[in-house]
Each structure stands twice: as C-alpha cells, then as structure tokens.
Amino acid sequence: MSGNGKQGKILVIGGGISGITVAIEAAEAGCSIVLVEKNAYLGGRVAQSNKYFPKLCPPMCGLEISLRRLRANGRIQCHTLAEVEKIVGEPGNYRATIKHYPRHVNENCTACGACVDVCPVERSNVFNYGLDKTKAIYLPFEAVYPQRFVIDGGVCEGTSCSKCVEACQYNAVDLEEKPRTEEVEVGAVVFATGWQPYDAAQIENLGFGQYSNVITNSIMERLAAANGPTEGRITRPSDGKEIDSVAFVQCAGSRDENYLKHCSGVCCLASLKQATYIREQYPETQIFIFYIDVRAPGRLEDFYAARQEDEKLSIVKGKVAKIEEDPATQDLVVEAEDVFGGGRVSQRVNLVVLATGIVPSEVGVDVPNGLIRDEHGFLVAEQNQPGLLVAGCAKRPVDVSACMRDATGTALKALQNCV
Amino acid sequence: MPDAYLVKPDREFVREIIDLGGESLKQCFQCATCSISCTLSPDRHPFPRKEMIWAQWGLKDKLIGDPDVWLCHRCGDCNVTCPRSAAPSDVLAAVRDYTIRNYSFPRFMGKALGKPAFLPLLLGIPAVLILAVLAGLGTLNPPPGDVEYGRFFAHLPLQIFFGSFVALMIVACLVGVSRFWKDLNSRISRQSFNQSSTTASTSSVGTGIVGAVKDILTHTKFRDCTENKNRYISHLLTFYGFAGLFLTTIAVVISEYVFHYYPLPLFHPLKIFGNVSTLAMLVGVTWIIYERARKQRDTEISTYNDWTFIWILYAVIITGIVTEILRFVNIASVAYPVYFVHLVVVFALLIYLPFSRFAHMVYRTVALVHARYSGREEAVESAEQ
Numbered sequence: 001m002s003g004n005g006k007q008g009k010i011l012v013i014g015g016g017i018s019g020i021t022v023a024i025e026a027a028e029a030g031c032s033i034v035l036v037e038k039n040a041y042l043g044g045r046v047a048q049s050n051k052y053f054p055k056l057c058p059p060m061c062g063l064e065i066s067l068r069r070l071r072a073n074g075r076i077q078c079h080t081l082a083e084v085e086k087i088v089g090e091p092g093n094y095r096a097t098i099k100h101y102p103r104h105v106n107e108n109c110t111a112c113g114a115c116v117d118v119c120p121v122e123r124s125n126v127f128n129y130g131l132d133k134t135k136a137i138y139l140p141f142e143a144v145y146p147q148r149f150v151i152d153g154g155v156c157e158g159t160s161c162s163k164c165v166e167a168c169q170y171n172a173v174d175l176e177e178k179p180r181t182e183e184v185e186v187g188a189v190v191f192a193t194g195w196q197p198y199d200a201a202q203i204e205n206l207g208f209g210q211y212s213n214v215i216t217n218s219i220m221e222r223l224a225a226a227n228g229p230t231e232g233r234i235t236r237p238s239d240g241k242e243i244d245s246v247a248f249v250q251c252a253g254s255r256d257e258n259y260l261k262h263c264s265g266v267c268c269l270a271s272l273k274q275a276t277y278i279r280e281q282y283p284e285t286q287i288f289i290f291y292i293d294v295r296a297p298g299r300l301e302d303f304y305a306a307r308q309e310d311e312k313l314s315i316v317k318g319k320v321a322k323i324e325e326d327p328a329t330q331d332l333v334v335e336a337e338d339v340f341g342g343g344r345v346s347q348r349v350n351l352v353v354l355a356t357g358i359v360p361s362e363v364g365v366d367v368p369n370g371l372i373r374d375e376h377g378f379l380v381a382e383q384n385q386p387g388l389l390v391a392g393c394a395k396r397p398v399d400v401s402a403c404m405r406d407a408t409g410t411a412l413k414a415l416q417n418c419v
Numbered sequence: 420m421p422d423a424y425l426v427k428p429d430r431e432f433v434r435e436i437i438d439l440g441g442e443s444l445k446q447c448f449q450c451a452t453c454s455i456s457c458t459l460s461p462d463r464h465p466f467p468r469k470e471m472i473w474a475q476w477g478l479k480d481k482l483i484g485d486p487d488v489w490l491c492h493r494c495g496d497c498n499v500t501c502p503r504s505a506a507p508s509d510v511l512a513a514v515r516d517y518t519i520r521n522y523s524f525p526r527f528m529g530k531a532l533g534k535p536a537f538l539p540l541l542l543g544i545p546a547v548l549i550l551a552v553l554a555g556l557g558t559l560n561p562p563p564g565d566v567e568y569g570r571f572f573a574h575l576p577l578q579i580f581f582g583s584f585v586a587l588m589i590v591a592c593l594v595g596v597s598r599f600w601k602d603l604n605s606r607i608s609r610q611s612f613n614q615s616s617t618t619a620s621t622s623s624v625g626t627g628i629v630g631a632v633k634d635i636l637t638h639t640k641f642r643d644c645t646e647n648k649n650r651y652i653s654h655l656l657t658f659y660g661f662a663g664l665f666l667t668t669i670a671v672v673i674s675e676y677v678f679h680y681y682p683l684p685l686f687h688p689l690k691i692f693g694n695v696s697t698l699a700m701l702v703g704v705t706w707i708i709y710e711r712a713r714k715q716r717d718t719e720i721s722t723y724n725d726w727t728f729i730w731i732l733y734a735v736i737i738t739g740i741v742t743e744i745l746r747f748v749n750i751a752s753v754a755y756p757v758y759f760v761h762l763v764v765v766f767a768l769l770i771y772l773p774f775s776r777f778a779h780m781v782y783r784t785v786a787l788v789h790a791r792y793s794g795r796e797e798a799v800e801s802a803e804q
Contacts, residue, residue, distance in 0.1 A: 251502075254502075256503075257502055257503060257504055291451040317453050317504075318451040318454075319450035319451055321451070321452040321500065322456070335455050336451065337454040339449065339451055342464050343463045343464065344455065344462045344463075
C-alpha cells in the first residue's frame with residue numbers, strides 16, 4: 001500500500017457522513033482516497049441537521065471531529081463541486097472521469113465576506129430548503145469545509161458585474177473559471193451517494209406547497225438550527241408567529257403504494273426528537289403526533305418512552321388523511337381517525353410537520369454493466385463487480401450512527417478489493 | 420377502553436370473505452386513511468377501518484350484524500386513497516354478500532346461488548317447471564295464428580304460478596331479515612354508538628322506515644360519493660326503471676281483472692310508462708355493466724355474485740324488449756321461445772331474490788332503518804353538517 005498509482009487507491013463518491021467515514025477509515029488504514037462531492041461543502045444532510053436522536057447532541061460536533069481527521073490525513077484528495085461521470089475497468093483497475101464545476105473562488109479566499117456586501121444578486125438558499133436567500137456569492141454555512149466562498153453560476157451576472165472581483169483584496173475571485181474534467185486511476189469505488197427528502201408536493205392530500213404552514217421534517221431541522229434562517233426560533237413560515245399547537249404527520253407519503261412504498265425507519269424518532277425542539281422553546285404548546293406504527297427499535301424505545309411523559313404531547317394512532325387550511329388564520333385542520341379513541345379527529349393546529357421519508361439520491365454515474373438497484377431505487381450491496389461498493393443511505397434508509405458503522409465496514413471491503 | 424373481548428378467529432370466515440372478492444383484506448395495516456376519505460362515515464366509530472381488522476381476524480359475529488357494512492354504498496373513495504391496495508370497498512362488498520348468504524332461508528339456496536356449478540340447475544328448475552305447467556295446460560305447442568302470449572301461457576295460471584312462488588320468496592325474505600334484525604339489535608347493545616355521542620338520538624321503527632325510504636328514493640348517499648359519481652345516475656335509472664315496471668305490472672293486473680280492460684293500446688299512458696321504465700333500466704344496467712367491466716382491471720372487483728345478478732337482470736330486460744317487438748312483427752316461431760326464456764329469467768331474478776345479490780335491496784333497507792332506529796344514522800347526519 002504505497003499510496004502511489006491505482007494500487008491502494010479508493011474513489012469515494014459522496015462527501016456526506018458515510019463518504020467522509022469511508023475516506024478517513026480507509027486513509028487511516030494506509031490507502032489513498034479521492035473523495036468527490038457534488039456540493040460546495042462536505043457534510044451532506046448531517047450538516048443540515050440540528051440535533052441527533054437519541055442523545056440530542058449537535059451533529060456539527062461529530063462532523064468537525066471527522067473533518068479534522070480528514071484534514072490531518074495527507075492521503076485524502078478532496079474535490080467539492082465535482083461529479084463522477086464515468087467509470088471503466090475492473091476490480092483493482094478502474095479509471096474514473098471526474099467533472100469539476102467552477103467555484104469561481106480559489107484557495108486565496110479567507111472567508112472575510114467583503115464580496116457579499118457588494119454582490120447585487122440574490123438566490124434561494126438551497127441549504128435552508130429555500131426558507132431564505134443568500135447573495136450569488138455566499139458561504140454555504142459558517143463552519144463549512146472547505147472554508148471558502150462559492151459563486152452560484154446559475155444567477156451570477158459574471159464579468160459584466162465583477163463587483164466581487166473588485167471588492168476582494170486577496171484575488172480570490174475568478175469569474176472566468178470553466179468546468180474541466182480529470183481522470184483518476186483507482187482500485188475500488190465506493191458509492192456513498194446518500195439521500196434526498198421525499199418530494200412532499202407529490203402527496204395530494206397533505207397540502208405541502210399549497211399551504212405555507214405545512215412543512216417537512218427536513219425543513220424543521222433548519223428552522224430549529226441556530227445557523228438556520230430563523231436563528232433557531234421555531235415560528236410559522238407564513239407570518240413568523242409563535243406556535244401554540246403543532247401536528248406531526250408520520251408516514252407522510254411513506255409506506256404508501258401511491259407515493260413512496262418503503263418505510264424509512266428514522267422518521268418516527270425524528271419527529272419525537274423534533275417534539276423536543278418545540279418543547280424547549282414552548283413549554284405550553286400542544287404537540288400531536290399522528291402515526292400508523294411507531295418504529296423505535298432497541299435502545300431508541302427509551303427515548304420514545306421518555307417523550308410519552310410529556311403531558312402536552314399526544315401520540316395518536318391514525319394516519320392523517322386530509323389537511324385543510326383556514327384561509328383567515330392560515331391555521332390547519334388535520335383529519336385522522338383516532339383508532340384507540342374511537343372516532344374521527346379534526347385537529348386545528350398552527351403548524352404541520354410532514355415526516356417525509358428518505359429517497360436514494362439519483363446516481364448518474366456510468367459504470368460497467370450499470371448499477372444494480374433494489375425495487376425502491378437503493379443501490380444493492382452486491383454490485384456487478386466486487387470493486388464497486390455501496391455505503392450508507394445509498395444502500396438503505398438508516399440513521400447517522402448506522403451509516404457510520406456501515407461506512408466503516410465498507411471501508412474494510414474496499415481495502416480488500418484494492419490492495 | 421372497551422370491555423375485554425376474547426378474540427375467536429374464524430378462519431373459515433376469512434377464507435370465504437376472500438373468496439367473495441375480499442382477497443386484498445390482508446394487505447390492510449390499519450392506517451385508517453379509509454375512515455377519513457369515506458364521505459359517508461360518521462364521526463364516532465367510523466368505518467371501514469374497524470371492519471378491515473374484524474375481517475382479518477375472522478370476527479364473523481361482529482361483521483354480519485354490523486349495520487355500518489350497509490351504510491357503505493361502494494363508491495370506492497377508500498380504494499383510491501388506500502396506501503396498501505387493501506380495497507376496503509371490495510372487502511365490505513364481500514361481507515355484504517356473506518351476510519346475504521348467512522341469513523338465507525333455506526340456507527342451501529344462499530350457497531347454491533354463490534356457486535357457478537349450480538347455475539345450470541338454478542336456471543333449469545324454472546325451465547322445467549314452466550314447461551310442466553304448459554304441458555298441463557296443453558299449450559306446449561302454441562296455437563297457430565297471430566302472436567298472442569296469453570294463448571301460450573294463459574294469464575290466470577301464469578299469475579297463480581308466479582304469485583305462489585313470489586309468496587314463498589317473501590316468506591324467505593322475512594325469515595332472513597328478522598334474523599338479521601335480531602343480530603343488529605344484539606350488536607348495538609354490545610357496542611352502542613349513542614353512549615359516546617351527544618348528538619345521536621334514537622327514533623322509532625316507523626320514523627326509521629320513513630327516513631330510510633326517503634334516502635333510497637333520493638339516492639342521497641350515492642350522491643355523496645366522489646370517486647364514483649356516475650354510479651349514482653346508473654343505479655338511479657335502474658332503480659326507478661324497476662320500480663316503474665313493478666307498478667305497471669300491478670296496474671295491468673288490476674286493469675285486467677277489476678276493469679276488464681285488456682289488452683291496453685300501445686299509446687295508453689300506462690303502456691308508455693312501462694316502456695319508458697324499461698328504457699331507463701336498459702340504460703342504467705348497460706351503464707353499470709360498462710363501468711364494472713372498465714374497473715374490473717384495477718380499481719374495483721366485480722365477483723360472480725355481482726355478475727350473475729347483473730346479467731340475469733339484463734337478460735330480463737333484453738328478452739322483455741325482444742318479446743314485445745316480436746309480438747308487433749308477429750314472428751311466432753321466434754316470439755314464443757323468447758317469451759319462454761324471458762319467463763325463465765324473470766323467475767330466476769324474482770324468486771332467487773333473497774339469496775342473490777338482489778337481496779341487497781332488502782338488507783340495505785333494513786340496515787338503514789336500523790341505523791336510524793339505533794341512533795347510528797343520526798350520528799352520520801350530524802357528521803355531515
């Protein structure tokens with residue numbers, strides 16, 4: 001394992017928690033790594049989360065430890081704003097084509113922010129699921145790695161504007177940077193391509209995208225996060241008002257043949273966790289969780305039991321089948337059958353959180369004989385070749401700790417396939 | 420919490436519900452979406468979620484005496500929203516078929532009507548009986564001359580023949596329905612909807628009947644279904660067509676015996692009324708057949724029980740129309756055989772009523788009356804407001 005050439009070299013696609021874990025575990029074992037991330041930063045969905053269940057600790061904490069290990073390790077080549085287009089070859093001998101998209105900001109950047117003040121263009125902030133805006137030149141979030149600004153080429157007016165170029169005293173801005181491709185030779189490839197929240201607008205009866213106070217659990221993470229659009233204050237998107245009542249809708253689109261067939265296995269705990277976000281800020285707010293079945297396996301059941309102590313938290317068996325908005329107040333009326341209570345419930349609340357599920361990210365990489373997916377679109381563990389491996393949520397919907405265990409195991413498999 | 424209830428699963432019952440078209444019932448995972456998407460379901464103890472778990476667990480006693488099964492008009496709204504393709508609408512239809520079979524008197528008739536193997540026998544019986552009567556009358560070979568059905572099967576023997584079988588049929592209905600009513604009563608005292616509802620109130624059987632008949636005549640519940648709007652019209656046409664022909668038949672018999680006014684001229688109002696009723700039924704049933712055939716593939720199951728009833732009804736209409744036309748065009752060689760077939764299918768339709776899908780007419784009416792009598796229907800109406 002010299003780390004030179006393709007021997008002992010691993011390509012990791014995806015720089016979320018799974019990809020980072022594969023990279024550092026394999027690198028610390030002596031391999032050299034090419035880590036390719038589509039976004040301008042590492043950390044993926046974990047960076048967008050507010051707290052982990054069941055310990056309710058901040059994800060950035062663990063992520064920072066991982067990133068420190070990553071930076072300290074000289075064997076990891078990290079590419080952000082890059083995508084793998086094509087892979088050819090066989091186990092131990094792959095050639096991958098990587099496309100680099102322009103960041104327009106080079107490593108001279110000190111993240112001082114002088115460019116932001118002069119930038120005249122705004123863009124919807126994807127990191128916050130469109131809840132706020134940033135300038136066309138922006139820092140994805142404050143603790144971001146790499147700690148560099150990025151320009152959204154889709155909205156930037158380019159050289160005709162050039163105000164950021166003038167404002168930057170470090171010569172960090174290059175508006176004429178072009179996309180380029182690169183080829184690397186590796187012994188194994190790990191797909192750690194992660195997941196996306198299910199598109200809640202697809203669900204016909206729950207009003208997402210139609211009523212502004214119907215949000216998803218992913219959006220709730222950003223609302224509750226101190227670095228989010230509201231600086232962590234959970235308020236109504238429509239009017240910024242405080243919340244007296246909130247309903248969590250479990251299995252929103254999930255376990256449903258009309259939408260997303262599978263169970264993502266984490267949304268129950270995510271909602272119980274998010275109930276603590278609400279309780280922390282609003283001691284009196286009435287919280288409802290409507291469910292079909294609560295999935296809280298193993299030690300997570302303790303967390304579930306602890307939440308049931310909350311007298312203002314009602315956990316109601318019965319799926320929400322209809323949501324309607326009162327146009328005057330923009331409150332929402334959720335309808336479900338309270339199965340144990342024996343009747344229909346029409347509950348008026350200020351805010352509705354849809355517990356939407358995990359959908360595997362689209363993977364457009366061209367590999368020999370194609371990628372094998374299961375019926376739900378996740379990549380199966382056993383691909384066509386032993387040198388092509390899958391880690392984390394690309395393989396199945398799981399929580400962060402399961403991703404990290406899986407990623408560590410995948411790193412070991414990758415080692416076996418490239419040395 | 421309800422009182423402790425010892426679950427005694429009846430696996431044979433589950434199997435029969437599956438055979439009767441409820442094959443999807445085990446898909447249900449009790450999410451209760453159906454109870455909300457149903458526009459007819461009341462606030463307290465809504466259906467069909469609870470019926471689904473009773474069906475899965477084989478709780479026959481709970482289901483066959485459950486008036487809610489009959490409050491469903493099978494619009495299929497729940498089938499569309501169901502996340503598991505468990506088709507609650509199909510399962511309730513199967514439970515209704517089972518209920519009809521269960522209360523059949525004599526019981527073997529209910530079983531025979533449900534089995535394709537018995538169909539030739541069931542049609543053969545009226546054929547042989549009618550031939551025997553004709554042989555007795557000596558008109559097995561109809562007299563030559565203009566087509567006149569009265570000379571083939573004389574009116575008085577015809578009326579006595581059918582009248583006595585209809586009387587038997589009514590007895591069978593009454594026995595079945597009284598058993599059904601008894602079970603409905605015992606179920607309500609076990610479950611009681613009004614205890615927990617402040618709005619519901621009970622009414623007398625008399626007011627219950629008035630309310631139920633009003634509901635049936637206006638088809639209000641049918642109209643509330645969203646997914647299956649056109650069933651409202653097709654069923655309405657069939658219903659009024661049938662009712663119209665029923666009244667016409669009685670009126671013609673009165674005309675013949677009381678006023679000795681027979682045959683009626685073609686443009687007599689009663690004649691026109693009868694022909695319009697026939698046309699309404701023809702359109703209604705054709706529409707029903709078309710819709711069921713169209714849906715058979717995906718959204719809704721039509722079973723053997725559905726199809727035998729519908730096709731026999733259709734055969735009655737078609738042979739009736741052809742019989743009438745052949746009299747005008749005066750082709751004796753075809754007219755009498757068609758009239759014979761018409762009589763056979765009329766027998767199959769009317770006399771097998773208590774055991775076939777046709778019995779829904781009786782059982783649903785009784786269940787609707789009971790729903791008012793017990794306060795269940797009040798709960799439904801208050802939910803709608």
